[in-house]
Amino acid sequence: MTQTKGHTLDDGTISDGDFARIASLVREMTGIDLQPHKRAMVAARLAKRMRATGMTSISDYCKRLEDGTAGEETKQFVTAYTTNMTRFNREEHHFDHLASEALPKLVNAAKRGARVRIWSAGCSSGEEPYGLAFHILDLCPEAPTLDLKILASDIDLEILARAKRGIYSSAGIKTLPDHQAKKYFQPVSGESDQMSVNQAARDLIAFRQLNLHGPWPFTGAFDVIICRNVAIYFDVPTQSTLWRRFAENLSTQGLLYIGHSEGLDADNARRFNTVGRGVFQVTPAHQKTAKNGTSTKLGNAV
Ligand SMILES: C[S@@+](CC[C@H](N)C(=O)[O-])C[C@H]1O[C@@H](n2cnc3c(N)ncnc32)[C@H](O)[C@@H]1O
Structure with a gap:
């Protein structure tokens, strides 16, 4: 004791x-x-x-x-x-918004040769970035050949190793739409009840350790940042700094998705327009001014 x-x-x-x-x-x-x-x-x-x-x-x-x-x-x-609770299709309305609004435009832009970057910040065991990859592959099976990438990051190396492994129980993938559970997994040989994410989805994702509370090594901008159920564990000033940094790292009309129990403080509310439930679009004055910041991949309709 x-x-x-x-x-x-x-x-x-x-x-x-x-x-x-x-x-x-x-x-x-x-x-x-x-x-x-x-x-x-x-x-x-x-x-x-x-x-x-x-x-x-x-x-x-x-x-x-x-x-x-x-x-x-x-x-x-x-x-x-750290608290790593997550599941496939968590906060389904976000995946609906991505599938119907954001991803079709981004995939089309990538097909025309644009660079598209999506960041799952605080990805835990990988269900969130793989879920994104499945929606992208639904829209465009050849997506791994395009300049379209998902960065999946977490501070916790142990959970990140599980995410990279990409193996889930059959029960764990039940919250996915049926066609995705069938299409994007194969059984792990010799391990009953274990399902492995397919190579096409893996090819879209780069897993990296990154502390949201520390320096970020990015030069280019992100078109979408998904950071859900992470900032809820931070105090309000830390959350506020994070929302500001996200705004500064989004491309023109880039989107930020946050969890249902999270919200933008007044200072950051002026950096974003609300475009959905827990979905915010950066305003032109606050997006990243870097090399990549002049594209309008998401158009005006989001
Ligand atoms: C509850 S999970 C959320 C997973 C997923 N985004 C979701 O909504 O289902 C929170 C994750 O944030 C990570 N996290 C906590 N503090 C962090 C930090 N400072 N930098 C990066 N990741 C952090 C944790 O390790 C954990 O995996």
Whole structure:
């Protein structure tokens, strides 16, 4: 049992000081805002990490993370405090909007030779970017031969490895439209009940680790950014910074999709026009002014 100053982490309690130290580390490393009602979760996950590392002092454990000497444990710590809940076709209205409004125009632009970039930011185990890829392939089976790419990023390397693997249970793919579940998966040989995403969908996606709370390495703009159920874990100023940075990284008339429990603050509301439920189009004054920023791939109809 991991003990500290009379508290046992295993029974879900943690001292005020230790909670504050862990919350501050998590905020600094990920932007995630751990509110006091998360104390039991914080204690339980910390207990697990301390057991795994064989450390007995919370102070020593935190010190290693703080001074950058924790090595591999830094990744495990981030994994411990991220929430990866997702599923195929989550918030279906977004996929309906993409399939009927945004993607046909983008696919047509790509067919005419344009560069098209879509970003699934906070992609978790991959259901969101693969779902996007399936809709693109529905519209254009030859999409992998075009200059059309989905960047799928997450801070959590463990979940990103699962996303890259692209293998899901039969039950896990049931929320997809039937034709997509049939068309874009094949059974994994020797593993009953495991389904693997097909190569065409994989070819459309680049998986990368990226911390939304850190620097971004992009020069070109994105036509669509999907960042759903990620900012909900950040505090309001961190969310506001994120929405502004998204606006600055969208191309002309680029679209931002956010989760149903997320919203733009007043400062960012002027950067976007609402064009659907949780769908926002960047206004001309705020989009990316980079090389790629003059195209109008989405036209005026969205
Ligand atoms: C609840 S999942 C959302 C998955 C998917 N977008 C959806 O809506 O179903 C949130 C994801 O955001 C990731 N995340 C949290 N903080 C992040 C950060 N600072 N940078 C990048 N990804 C982050 C987590 O690792 C997690 O996989």
